Amino acid sequence: MQVVKRAAADYRWVRPPEWCPGCGHFGILQSLYNAFAELNLDPANVVLVSGIGCSSRLPHYVRTTSVHAIHGRAIPYALGIKLANPSLEVVVVGGDGDLMAIGGNHLLHLGRRNVDMTIILMDNSVYGLTRGQAGPTLPAGIKVKAVPKANPQGEINPLLLALTAGFTFIARGYSYDIKYTTKLIAEAITHKGSAFVQIYSPCVTYNNVMTREWYEKKIYKLEEADPAWDPVVHDEKEVDLKIRKALDKIVERDRLPLGVFYKNELVPTFDERYESLYDPNYRKLPPALQPVEADGKPVVDFEKLVADRLL
Amino acid sequence: MQVVKRAAADYRWVRPPEWCPGCGHFGILQSLYNAFAELNLDPANVVLVSGIGCSSRLPHYVRTTSVHAIHGRAIPYALGIKLANPSLEVVVVGGDGDLMAIGGNHLLHLGRRNVDMTIILMDNSVYGLTRGQAGPTLPAGIKVKAVPKANPQGEINPLLLALTAGFTFIARGYSYDIKYTTKLIAEAITHKGSAFVQIYSPCVTYNNVMTREWYEKKIYKLEEADPAWDPVVHDEKEVDLKIRKALDKIVERDRLPLGVFYKNELVPTFDERYESLYDPNYRKLPPALQPVEADGKPVVDFEKLVADRLL
Amino acid sequence: MRISFLIGGPQGRGVETASFMFIYGVGSAGYYVYARREFWSNIAGGRHSYVVGTISDRWPAPAPGNSVELALTFDGHAVLEHVFHLMRGGYLVYNTEEDSKTPDSYPMMAKPLAERLKHFAKGQGFEPTVRNFVEYLRQSGVEVVGLPYNKHISEIGRKIGVASPVMLARFVNTFVVALGAALLGLDEEYVARGVGFALGKKADVIEQNKKVAAEAIKLVGKKMTTIQPRSPGVKRIFWNGNEASAYGKVVGGVRLVAYYPITPATDDAMVFERLIPFPVGKDAGELAKLERIGAMAFQAEDELAAVAITTGGAIAGARSATVTSGPGFSLMSEALSMAGMMEVGIVVTLWMRAGPSTGQATRQSQQDLFFSLFIGHGEYPKIVYASGDLEEVFLDNIRVANWAERYRVPVIHLVDKNLSNTFAVMPLPDPSNLKVQTTPPVVYPQTKEAEAYPLEEVVPPKLLPGVSNAIFHLNSLEHDPEGDPEEDPVVVTKMFEKRMQKLKLIESEIPPEEKVLYFGPADARRVIVGWGSTKPAILTALEELKDVGFLYVKMLYPYPVDLVRRYLEGREALFLENNYFGQLAMITRMFAGVVPTAVAVKFNGRPITTDDVVEAYRKFEAGQKTIKLESDL
Amino acid sequence: MRISFLIGGPQGRGVETASFMFIYGVGSAGYYVYARREFWSNIAGGRHSYVVGTISDRWPAPAPGNSVELALTFDGHAVLEHVFHLMRGGYLVYNTEEDSKTPDSYPMMAKPLAERLKHFAKGQGFEPTVRNFVEYLRQSGVEVVGLPYNKHISEIGRKIGVASPVMLARFVNTFVVALGAALLGLDEEYVARGVGFALGKKADVIEQNKKVAAEAIKLVGKKMTTIQPRSPGVKRIFWNGNEASAYGKVVGGVRLVAYYPITPATDDAMVFERLIPFPVGKDAGELAKLERIGAMAFQAEDELAAVAITTGGAIAGARSATVTSGPGFSLMSEALSMAGMMEVGIVVTLWMRAGPSTGQATRQSQQDLFFSLFIGHGEYPKIVYASGDLEEVFLDNIRVANWAERYRVPVIHLVDKNLSNTFAVMPLPDPSNLKVQTTPPVVYPQTKEAEAYPLEEVVPPKLLPGVSNAIFHLNSLEHDPEGDPEEDPVVVTKMFEKRMQKLKLIESEIPPEEKVLYFGPADARRVIVGWGSTKPAILTALEELKDVGFLYVKMLYPYPVDLVRRYLEGREALFLENNYFGQLAMITRMFAGVVPTAVAVKFNGRPITTDDVVEAYRKFEAGQKTIKLESDL
Ligand SMILES: Cc1ncc(C[n+]2csc(CCOP(=O)(O)OP(=O)(O)O)c2C)c(N)n1
Ligand SMILES: Cc1ncc(C[n+]2csc(CCOP(=O)(O)OP(=O)(O)O)c2C)c(N)n1
Numbered sequence A, B: 001m002q003v004v005k006r007a008a009a010d011y012r013w014v015r016p017p018e019w020c021p022g023c024g025h026f027g028i029l030q031s032l033y034n035a036f037a038e039l040n041l042d043p044a045n046v047v048l049v050s051g052i053g054c055s056s057r058l059p060h061y062v063r064t065t066s067v068h069a070i071h072g073r074a075i076p077y078a079l080g081i082k083l084a085n086p087s088l089e090v091v092v093v094g095g096d097g098d099l100m101a102i103g104g105n106h107l108l109h110l111g112r113r114n115v116d117m118t119i120i121l122m123d124n125s126v127y128g129l130t131r132g133q134a135g136p137t138l139p140a141g142i143k144v145k146a147v148p149k150a151n152p153q154g155e156i157n158p159l160l161l162a163l164t165a166g167f168t169f170i171a172r173g174y175s176y177d178i179k180y181t182t183k184l185i186a187e188a189i190t191h192k193g194s195a196f197v198q199i200y201s202p203c204v205t206y207n208n209v210m211t212r213e214w215y216e217k218k219i220y221k222l223e224e225a226d227p228a229w230d231p232v233v234h235d236e237k238e239v240d241l242k243i244r245k246a247l248d249k250i251v252e253r254d255r256l257p258l259g260v261f262y263k264n265e266l267v268p269t270f271d272e273r274y275e276s277l278y279d280p281n282y283r284k285l286p287p288a289l290q291p292v293e294a295d296g297k298p299v300v301d302f303e304k305l306v307a308d309r310l311l
Numbered sequence C, D: 001m002r003i004s005f006l007i008g009g010p011q012g013r014g015v016e017t018a019s020f021m022f023i024y025g026v027g028s029a030g031y032y033v034y035a036r037r038e039f040w041s042n043i044a045g046g047r048h049s050y051v052v053g054t055i056s057d058r059w060p061a062p063a064p065g066n067s068v069e070l071a072l073t074f075d076g077h078a079v080l081e082h083v084f085h086l087m088r089g090g091y092l093v094y095n096t097e098e099d100s101k102t103p104d105s106y107p108m109m110a111k112p113l114a115e116r117l118k119h120f121a122k123g124q125g126f127e128p129t130v131r132n133f134v135e136y137l138r139q140s141g142v143e144v145v146g147l148p149y150n151k152h153i154s155e156i157g158r159k160i161g162v163a164s165p166v167m168l169a170r171f172v173n174t175f176v177v178a179l180g181a182a183l184l185g186l187d188e189e190y191v192a193r194g195v196g197f198a199l200g201k202k203a204d205v206i207e208q209n210k211k212v213a214a215e216a217i218k219l220v221g222k223k224m225t226t227i228q229p230r231s232p233g234v235k236r237i238f239w240n241g242n243e244a245s246a247y248g249k250v251v252g253g254v255r256l257v258a259y260y261p262i263t264p265a266t267d268d269a270m271v272f273e274r275l276i277p278f279p280v281g282k283d284a285g286e287l288a289k290l291e292r293i294g295a296m297a298f299q300a301e302d303e304l305a306a307v308a309i310t311t312g313g314a315i316a317g318a319r320s321a322t323v324t325s326g327p328g329f330s331l332m333s334e335a336l337s338m339a340g341m342m343e344v345g346i347v348v349t350l351w352m353r354a355g356p357s358t359g360q361a362t363r364q365s366q367q368d369l370f371f372s373l374f375i376g377h378g379e380y381p382k383i384v385y386a387s388g389d390l391e392e393v394f395l396d397n398i399r400v401a402n403w404a405e406r407y408r409v410p411v412i413h414l415v416d417k418n419l420s421n422t423f424a425v426m427p428l429p430d431p432s433n434l435k436v437q438t439t440p441p442v443v444y445p446q447t448k449e450a451e452a453y454p455l456e457e458v459v460p461p462k463l464l465p466g467v468s469n470a471i472f473h474l475n476s477l478e479h480d481p482e483g484d485p486e487e488d489p490v491v492v493t494k495m496f497e498k499r500m501q502k503l504k505l506i507e508s509e510i511p512p513e514e515k516v517l518y519f520g521p522a523d524a525r526r527v528i529v530g531w532g533s534t535k536p537a538i539l540t541a542l543e544e545l546k547d548v549g550f551l552y553v554k555m556l557y558p559y560p561v562d563l564v565r566r567y568l569e570g571r572e573a574l575f576l577e578n579n580y581f582g583q584l585a586m587i588t589r590m591f592a593g594v595v596p597t598a599v600a601v602k603f604n605g606r607p608i609t610t611d612d613v614v615e616a617y618r619k620f621e622a623g624q625k626t627i628k629l630e631s632d633l
C-alpha cells in the first residue's frame, strides 16, 4: 500500500463550521486538523464521537468518520465502538455541559477502565447551544450575560475529576494557542490509555466574564514555569509521587497552568486486561471483525457450548 | 415544649432488618441509631433517603420519616426535599453501586453546591442486592465469589471523588467499629455544608476478598497515627494547605486511614448563597412552608408580576 | 382587519430584536399581534431566522397561513427564503445592495433549498439572482420596496451625527422596522416604543432611533394601509408561550422549579427564575404583610436529577414542577413511574419539538403524545393534558398544579415549540375564575407513626416531613400501608387497585369543559378533531369552512371516552395532527373505539397553518383518507 | 403422566440448591421437568422461597396449576405458606420438630399472610400451630409424611461417621430431596446425580450424600407412585430462561453485551460472560481453525451507558445486545429513540418484572408492553417481539439479532421474570432451521466520502469504520443523506418517511408464522388471545378446555394487523394477560380495530397458571367481560 501523507486541510469537511465568529471552538477544530495531520491518521479509521452542544457539532466539520450522538453520552457510545473494534482511533469531543454536567458519570467511569481513547473537553463554562446558562466549570457567584442571576453553584475542576477517574494522561490547553493545543491533542491520541485534555475555549456570545483577556491573564505553561517539570511515570514506584505532584498543580486556582499534568503508560489498558482475563484473541479478532456465521450456520458449536448442561 | 431525650432504641422501627446475618450494614444501622440519639434528633424532622440496594433498605429499619427511592437517585430526591424545606435534617444512605456507579453524577454535583446534608456511603465493593457483581470500589483484577471472571475495571476512590465534588466534610469509617462510626456520622450531621462519610461495610455473602480480616489488616485511624492531625480549615488561607494534606491521605492505598480527612465550614452553604443571590427570606419562608393561596386566590399579585409586559 | 407579515434575516444578528420592536410597536398602537418565530438549532453562523404573524384589531387574531402580505427582509438570503411566501398584492421590503447575489452566495442556506431555487429559476428561464427573483415576484403581483439599506443608513447617520460603523450597524433593525411601519402608515413614535421595549428604556437610545425611524419612513413612497392608533379598551400583555407558562406557575403556586436547560423549554424555567422574588397581593392572607416571597429555581446536572429534585420538593410539600423537551423527558421515564408508585404529585411541562432523538431542536411537532401516555415501566396513574394557545398555557399551568396536589400523580402538561415561540400582544388573561386549590397537611399533636398509604383512601393523606409531626415511610417498592416493602399477593393487589382508582376519581371530578371543547355548529356533519397548538389555526380556518365542527381535546389521559364518543357519534371526523402517525386518532380508536374517517398529518418540523387546515379539509371533503401536509412557512 | 411438586424453605439457605438436586435428579431418571422459582427481593434474612413444577414423560410438560401433589417443605414456615397449595390426595413432607410453631414464630412471614392464617385457624376453631394446620390438611385428604428432620439427620450422621453440626446442616437438602425421591419410588442414585449437578462432581461428596439419601429413603413408608427410570431418546438440557437467552445470543452471533446488573436480567449477561471464549464449530468457515473465539461482556456504570455502549458496538459492526428490566429500560428511552434516528440495529432483551417503579423486583408481570411500543420521544421505527417459553427464548434471540442487523432498528425482545426463573429439563432445541443472517459490509477500494443515509435505500448500506474505507457521518439530529444536520422541510420529510418505510419492509419480510401462532381447532368459536410467558399455561389448559382456540401473538410491533383480524374475525376473543390494563387487548383495538369480547388480567406479581386459564375461560363462557385472577402460587 502506498503511504499517503495528509495535510491539515485533508481533514476539513466540505461544509463550513456554524459557530459564532470568534468562538473558541474554531481554535480547537484547527488544532485537531493539525494533530490528525501530524499523526497522519487515516480518516476512515478515526471515529470522532460527540454529544450535543456547540462544541459537539465539531465532528460535522471534520473529514473523518463520526458519530454525533445524544447529550452527555458521547463517552459510552465511543466506548462501545472502541470495545467492539480496538484498532479504531476513537476521539471524543464535547463541552463542559455535555461531558461534565449530564455526562459526568461516564467521564468518571471511563478513566478507571483505561481504555485507549482520547477525550477532549471544549470548556467555555457555559451552555452555548442552549443560550448561555452556567456550566459546571463556572465558579460560584459569577453572573454571565444571558442568565437572570449569579451562579449559586460551585465549580468542578475537570482535571481533578480526570485524576479521580483514573485517566492516565491528563492535560490542559487553550484554544487560541493552536500550536500548543495541537501538540497536546497529538500527545493525547498517541498516549496508550485513557487520555483527557481540557481546553479553555471562550464562548464569545454568552460568557462575558471568562473571556480571552480573562484567561490570558491567568494561564501559564508548566514546563515554562518549571523546566524540570516531568509529569511522566517512568517506574511503578513513582506513581504516588507523580500523582501528588500532579494534584499539587491541578488544585492551583489563582493562576491556571497549561500542559501535561500526568502521564502513566505503565497501567495496563483495558485491551490488555481483557485479553488476560477473558479472551486471549481479543485484539486479533475483536467483536466487530468476527464472522458470526458461515453459510447461515452459526460459527459457535452449540452442543459444545451447552455440554455441561446436557442430560 | 417539653424536651425529650431519645435513646438509640427510639429510632428502631418495628420491623427487623432483612440483611444476611453478619452483614456489615448492621453496624452502620446501629451507628445511625446511636448518632441520632446522641444528637437527639426529632424523628419526624429527619428524612432518610436512599436508592436501591441492600444498603438502601436501611431506612425501613429506622423510626424516622424516609424515602426509599430509585436506584442511583437518592441524592437528587434528598436535595429536592432539602431545597424545599431547609430546616429538615436530610441524610442519604446508599451502597457503592447506588451512590457511585449509577448515581455517581449526583454525588459529583452535590458537593459543589454545599447543601447542608449528609451522605453515608455503605461501601462493600460489590452489588449485594443483585447478587454479587463488582462495585465501583472493587480494585481491578479481583474476582469475587459470584461472578465468572476477575474485575477488568479499576476502582474509584470515594474520598477523592468527594473532594473533587467539593464536599466540605469528608470522612471514612468502618462498620464493625460502631463507636467510631457513630462519632463520624454525628459529626457529619452537625457539619454545616455537604458532608460525605464512606463506611467500609463488608458483604459477607458476596465479597469473599474484602472481608473483615482484609480490612482489619489495613485500617488505622488518622488521629492515632498522627496526634497532630487536624483536618479543619480554620481560616480561608488554610484551604489550599488542608486540601493538599487531605489529598495526601486520601490517595493512600496500602493502608487505609479512617477518620475525618477534611472539614471546612467557611464555604457558604447553598442556603446562604441562595439567600444572598435570589431570595432574602429563603430560610424563613422556604418553598414547602409557603401558603400559595388565600381562599383559593393566588397570593402573588399577577398584575404586578407582569407589569413590565403590560401595554 | 388582518395583516399578515414576516420579518426575516440572518439568525443571531438582530432579526429577533427587530421582530420584538415591530410587534411591540404595532401593539403599542392598540392592535393585537399573533406571531411565531422560526429558527435553526444553532446559535449564529449565518442561518436564516424569521418571525411570521398577523396583526389584528380583534382577539384572537387570526393565525397565519402559508403566505403573508408584508415581508420585511434583512438581506438577499431572506428574500430567497421567502420567494414563495408572498401573497399576490403583498409587499416585499428588501435591500437592493444584494441584488446580484444568488443562492450560492449564501453558504449557510440549506443546500436543498438552494437547489430548488436554482431549479425554479432555470425553469422560469432566469439567472437565480436576488434581483431576478424580486422581478419574478413583482410580475406575480407583489409590490416591491427595494432600497440600498447601507447607503441610506450611512446617510441617516451623517444626518444625525453618527459615523462609526458599529453604531450604524445597530440602526439596521430600526431602519427595517421603520420601513414596515411606513407601509402600515404608522409614525416613528410607535417604532420608538418598540425600540424602548426591545433595547431598554434609555432615553437617548430611544431618541436616536426615533430619528432613524423618522428618516427611514420618509424613504417609503407607498402605503399598504393606514392603521390608526386605537385604544383596545382592555389590558393587554406582550409575551410568548414560555413566559405565559412561567407566569402560570408563579400564580398557580409552584414554588420549586428544577430543570436542565433544553430548547424550547429553558425559558419557562429561566423566566420563573428571573421573577423571584414574586410580588405579594393584597388578598394574600397571612402573607399580605410581606412585599415579596421567594421560590426555588434550580438548574440541575441533568434531567434525571431535575425530575428527582422536583419530586423531592413535592414530598417536602412545595408545589413543584420541571420543564423539559423530548430528550430530557425520555430521561425522566424512570422517575415518573416512581412518582406514580410513591404517590407524589409533580408537574412536568413538556415542550415538544421535532424528534426523534435530537431531531430538529428548534422545530415543531406533536410527536410525544404516545410516549407521554405510556412513559415509564409498569402501570401507574397519571394525567396528560395539553394546551393550545397562550391563554391556555397560562391558565392550564394553574390547573395542572392543582391536580398534581389533589391526585398525587405525575401530571404531564403538553405544550410545544410552536407555543413556546408564539409571541402575542393579547388581552391579559384573568386567572380569577380559576381557584388555586390546596389540601392542608395533616398535623398530629404528638409525634406519631402514620400510614403513608392507608388502604381506605384513594388519595393518601398529606403527610409532610417536619410539618405533620408524623413518622412515615415512602417507597418505590410495592408496599404495605406503612410504606414498607411488601410482596404478599393480596396486599399487592389492593395497593395496585387503590392507585389505579385515581383514574376514575380524576375522570369524575374534572369538569367536562376542561377536558374537551367543541366549536362550530352543534349539528355539523363533519368535525375536525385536534389537540394542542393546532387550535388557533383550526379556529381561524373555521371562519372560512362553514358548517364544520371542531372537537378540541385537552385531556389526553385519562381519555375522556364518553365525551369524545358523544361528540363524534354519527359524524365524519378528520383528525389533524403535527406528527406522523396521527397519534390522537390512534388513541381515540384505542380508548373510545371511535374510528377516524380521515387523518391529516404534518411532520416536516413546521406547525400546521390556517391554509393547511383548509387544504386538509378540502381533501377530506373530497374523500381522501390520509392526508400529508407539507407547507413550509 | 404428570406429577406436580413444590419445594419450599427459607430463602438463601439451600432451598434453591435442593430444587436443582431434585429437578436434575428426576431429569436424570429420564423425565422432563418444568418448574418455576418464586422468591423475595432481598438476599437472605429469612423470607420464604419455593420452586413449583411438574414432572412428565412428555414434552412440553404441563404447566403447573394452583396446587400440587407433592410438597417438600424445609420448615414450618414453608408448611404455613403452602397450606392452600396442596391437592386432595397429595403428599406433604414436613419437619415435625416445628409442630408447635405458629405464624408469629416466623418474624419474616408476610404480616398479611400471618393474619390470614390466624384468621382461618380461628374460623376453623383451632390454634394456628403448624401441627394443627397439618392436621387440617390431613383431614382435607392430604397424605402427610412428618419426620423430625434434625433428629434423623443426626442419626444418619452417626451412621456414616459425621458429627460436626456444620457438616450435618449441609445434609438437609439431600435429606429432604431424598424424602421426595422415596415418595416417587426413585432410588438414591438419582438423588446423587442431583447432588453431583448442584454441588459439583467431587466423588467423595457425592458418595456421602448418596448414603444420606439411602438412609432417608428408608424413613418413608409410603409411595405416591413409582416412576421408572426411562430413556427419553432425545438429547435433553437442563437450563433456565436466562441461560436459554444467553445461549441464543452466543449462537445468534451476538458478540457484545453491555449491561448494568438488574433482576431478573443479570444472569442473561453473566452467563454470556461465563461462556467467553466460545467453542468454534467445525463448519465455521474461516474460523474453523480456531478452537475458541471471544466476545465482549461489559458491566457498565448504569443503563444509560449500557445501551450506548451496545449501540456503539453495533456502529462498529458487532452484533450487540443489552439486557435489562423495567427500571433500566426506562433509562434507555432516550438512546432507543436515537438508535431509531441514527439507524443502528441493537437488541434490548427486556426481562419484565412487576412494576411500577422498583415494584416487586423478583415477581412476574407483563406490564411493559405499552411502554415498549412507545418508548422514547419522537416517532421512529422499531420491532417489539415476545417469547413465551424457553425454546422460544433461545431461538428468538437468534431472530432478533438477525432483524436488528437487517433493519437497523432497535429491537425490543420481551421476556419476563417468569421465563427467567423457569427451570426445565427439556429436549435440546435445534437451531439449525434458523439461519444466522448477516449483511456484508460495503468496502471501498479507496477512501471515500460515503452517504450514510442515501434517500433511495430504505435500509442504509452497511458502512463500518475501519472496515469500509469510508468517511461518513452518523447523526442524532435530523440530517441529510450525508448525515449532516438538516432542517430543510423537504429533505426532512423524505428522511422521516424513509425511516418509517422500514415498518412496511418488516411487515412484508417476516413470515406470518413468526408473528402469530394459532393452536386448537381451526373452527373454534371462542379464542383465547395471549402473548409471552402465559403460553405454556394456556396450552396446558387447552387440553382441558375443548373447542377453544389460542391465538398466540409474538410480533407486537409492527402489529400483525391482518393476521390478527383474520384469526379473530367472527369469533369471541378472551384476552388473557399478566397486567392490569389488558394491554394486548388495547393495542389490538388500536391497531386492528378488533374489539375484545372479554379481558382477564392478573397483576399480583404471580404468573398466570393453568388453573387461572381455566377459571378465566369459565367466567368468559358465562359472559363475564372483565375478569381478575388472584391465585397466589
Ligand atoms: C437530554 C438533553 N438535555 C438537554 C439538551 C439541551 N442541550 C443541548 S446542548 C446543551 C449544553 C451545551 O453545553 P456544552 O456541552 O457546554 O457545549 P457548548 O454549547 O457550550 O459548546 C444542552 C443542555 C439535550 N440536547 N438533551
Ligand atoms: C435503574 C436500575 N438499575 C438496576 C437496578 C438493580 N439494582 C438493584 S440494587 C443494585 C446494586 C446494589 O449495590 P449497592 O448499591 O452497592 O448496594 P448493596 O446491595 O451492595 O448494599 C442494582 C444494580 C435497579 N433497581 N434499578
Ligand code: SF4
Residues within 6 Å of the ligand: A018, A019, A020, A022, A023, A024, A025, A054, A055, A124, A128, A129, A202, A203, A204, A205, A206, C043, C044
Ligand atoms: S454560542 Fe458560544 S460556544 Fe456556541 S458557537 Fe457561539 S461563541 Fe461558540
Ligand code: SF4
Residues within 6 Å of the ligand: B018, B019, B020, B022, B023, B024, B025, B054, B055, B124, B128, B129, B202, B203, B204, B205, B206, D043, D044
Ligand atoms: S448480600 Fe451482602 S450486602 Fe446484602 S444483606 Fe447480604 S451480606 Fe449484606
Ligand SMILES: [Mg+2]
Residues within 6 Å of the ligand: A053, A095, A096, A097, A122, A123, A124, A125, A126, A127, A128, A135
Ligand atoms: Mg460549554
Ligand SMILES: [Mg+2]
Residues within 6 Å of the ligand: B053, B095, B096, B097, B122, B123, B124, B125, B126, B127, B128, B135
Ligand atoms: Mg455495595
